[in-house]
Amino acid sequence: xxxxxxxxxxxxxxxxxxxxxxxxxxxxxxxxxxxxxxxxxxxxxxxxxxxxxxxxxxxxxxxxxxxxxxxxxxxxxxxxxxxxxxxxxxxxxxxxxxxxxxxxxxxxxxxxxxxxxxxxxxxxxxxxxxxxxxxxxxxxxxxxxxxxxxxxxxxxxxxxxxxxxxxxxxxxxxxxxxxxxxxxxxxxxxxxxxxxxxxxxxxxxxxxxxxxx
Amino acid sequence: xxxxxxxxxxxxxxxxxxxxxxxxxxxxxxxxxxxxxxxxxxxxxxxxxxxxxxxxxxxxxxxxxxxxxxxxxxxxxxxxxxxxxxxxxxxxxxxxxxxxxxxxxxxxxxxxxxxxxxxxxxxxxxxxxxxxxxxxxxxxxxxxxxxxxxxxxxxxxxxxxxxxxxxxxxxxxxxxxxxxxxxxxxxxxxxxxxxxxxxxxxxxxxxxxxxxx
DNA sequence: CTCTAAGCTTGAGCTACATCAAATCGCGGA
DNA sequence: TCCGCGATTTGATGTAGCTCAAGCTTAGAG
Numbered sequence: 001x002x003x004x005x006x007x008x009x010x011x012x013x014x015x016x017x018x019x020x021x022x023x024x025x026x027x028x029x030x031x032x033x034x035x036x037x038x039x040x041x042x043x044x045x046x047x048x049x050x051x052x053x054x055x056x057x058x059x060x061x062x063x064x065x066x067x068x069x070x071x072x073x074x075x076x077x078x079x080x081x082x083x084x085x086x087x088x089x090x091x092x093x094x095x096x097x098x099x100x101x102x103x104x105x106x107x108x109x110x111x112x113x114x115x116x117x118x119x120x121x122x123x124x125x126x127x128x129x130x131x132x133x134x135x136x137x138x139x140x141x142x143x144x145x146x147x148x149x150x151x152x153x154x155x156x157x158x159x160x161x162x163x164x165x166x167x168x169x170x171x172x173x174x175x176x177x178x179x180x181x182x183x184x185x186x187x188x189x190x191x192x193x194x195x196x197x198x199x200x201x202x203x204x205x206x207x208x209x210x211x212x213x
Numbered sequence: 214x215x216x217x218x219x220x221x222x223x224x225x226x227x228x229x230x231x232x233x234x235x236x237x238x239x240x241x242x243x244x245x246x247x248x249x250x251x252x253x254x255x256x257x258x259x260x261x262x263x264x265x266x267x268x269x270x271x272x273x274x275x276x277x278x279x280x281x282x283x284x285x286x287x288x289x290x291x292x293x294x295x296x297x298x299x300x301x302x303x304x305x306x307x308x309x310x311x312x313x314x315x316x317x318x319x320x321x322x323x324x325x326x327x328x329x330x331x332x333x334x335x336x337x338x339x340x341x342x343x344x345x346x347x348x349x350x351x352x353x354x355x356x357x358x359x360x361x362x363x364x365x366x367x368x369x370x371x372x373x374x375x376x377x378x379x380x381x382x383x384x385x386x387x388x389x390x391x392x393x394x395x396x397x398x399x400x401x402x403x404x405x406x407x408x409x410x411x412x413x414x415x416x417x418x419x420x421x422x423x424x425x426x
Numbered sequence: 427c428t429c430t431a432a433g434c435t436t437g438a439g440c441t442a443c444a445t446c447a448a449a450t451c452g453c454g455g456a
Numbered sequence: 457t458c459c460g461c462g463a464t465t466t467g468a469t470g471t472a473g474c475t476c477a478a479g480c481t482t483a484g485a486g
Contacts, residue, residue, distance in 0.1 A: 056342045058424045066341040079335040103327060107320040110327055114316060117330035122292040124337035128279040129269045131344035132384030136473065163434065171345030176473055178435055195434060195481085211271045349443070376464065386444055391465055408451085408464060 026095050030160070034075075034087040034095060041078035043097040044113070047071055050093025051160055054085040055168070065169035067124065074116050090160040131171045134211070139170040140180035142210035144190065144198060159196045239308050243373070247288075247300040247308060254291035256310040257326070260284055263306025264373060267298040268381070278382035280337065287329050303373040344384045347424070352383040353393035355423035357403065357411060372409045 052069040163174040191199040265282040376387040397403045404412040
């Protein structure tokens with residue numbers, strides 16, 4: 001039901017067209033697997049359009065969504081020679097890839113990725129604060145603010161994640177996330193039009209909850 | 214009592230000598246503040262020697278140690294124009310700084326920092342998994358393994374952090390960290406020679422606990 | 427329009443960790 | 457050597473969020 005037409009989901013063959021160096025852009029449907037944790041790390045990828053989530057699994061199946069990516073964000077990283085995270089699209093998405101060697105040969109690319117890495121590292125630092133020190137309600141408030149670009153203030157925000165995915169991002173259970181949404185609604189901070197459509201009513205109150213995020 | 218001679222702690226004047234562009238290396242004593250969250254982000258820094266921790270604070274004083282750095286690691290990052298984290302030395306340390314503009318002018322530097330950013334981003338991804346999905350005992354086991362370079366296997370590991378600092382890194386309280394240490398000892402996985410000296414007895418058992426980290 | 431299944435909400439009870447409160451340890455200084 | 461203070465350990469109790477278990481909502485298929 002969540003799956004759509006699936007032109008190229010990446011879930012059938014695990015390295016779809018990654019070996020052809022000249023195919024720069026790849027198009028994915030929503031809920032497609034782009035790459036798998038543990039696969040050989042051949043290329044570095046960049047989100048051109050759409051939203052992607054990076055996940056890690058524990059042997060017993062516990063999952064953490066470690067990062068949410070939008071246009072410009074970089075993934076496909078590796079501490080050793082295999083990917084450290086899996087990547088799945090949240091929406092339809094366009095993704096570019098670069099050979100790992102290109103980083104040394106192309107200073108412009110390197111400079112661009114460097115800036116992006118800096119931003120992503122800062123975002124991860126914030127996320128560590130969220131995961132380590134914030135209450136469930138604060139986490140959800142923070143999450144909603146983080147998804148709210150200036151343009152969307154006042155209008156309605158579309159979540160392209162299930163409660164389970166949000167929970168795995170925030171280090172909670174889906175029930176706790178659901179209860180937090182209900183509580184934010186009860187307090188008049190947000191309105192829930194549908195389960196996946198939120199309108200932030202009291203931006204100031206949300207910021208206060210989220211620790212002036 | 215934790216403080217030593219303090220040649221230049223950085224805690225007296227908040228921008229010690231950061232403005233002189235030609236002073237490349239700075240020497241800090243243990244437990245010195247290198248930079249403050251919220252200060253104007255003038256330079257990018259690199260650990261040459263020693264250990265540094267990056268921390269973030271919530272308005273009400275809750276603290277998270279977001280990253281632990283060793284030689285080669287980079288800090289002093291900013292999403293906007295101010296530092297996103299404070300940085301304190303854990304041990305005596307030597308630190309280099311680079312002008313932010315140097316990243317564009319010096320491709321060699323950019324390439325080196327890029328590699329390091331990749332490693333640090335991967336480490337943050339792991340840390341998100343730890344903070345979001347692991348039990349207290351698993352977190353502490355993971356922490357101890359992470360601090361154990363191959364060279365130290367078998368020999369004794371010196372923690373240069375208090376229980377409170379470890380707790381703030383792992384998203385726990387100092388009491389819970391202390392109990393976890395005791396439990397690891399009880400299970401025969403580690404020996405506690407002193408509060409800050411640990412010997413890992415059962416490396417396999419620790420890895421299993423930490424989720425094959 | 428109805429049926430179905432995935433996703434969401436809500437309730438009741440449980441548990442891991444936090445909090446509060448004493449001891450106890452161990453190092454630096456007198 | 458003894459003292460004092462910060463750090464650590466340990467115990468007793470509280471609670472936020474997890475787990476288990478219903479129902480409810482909604483969108484897509486027939």
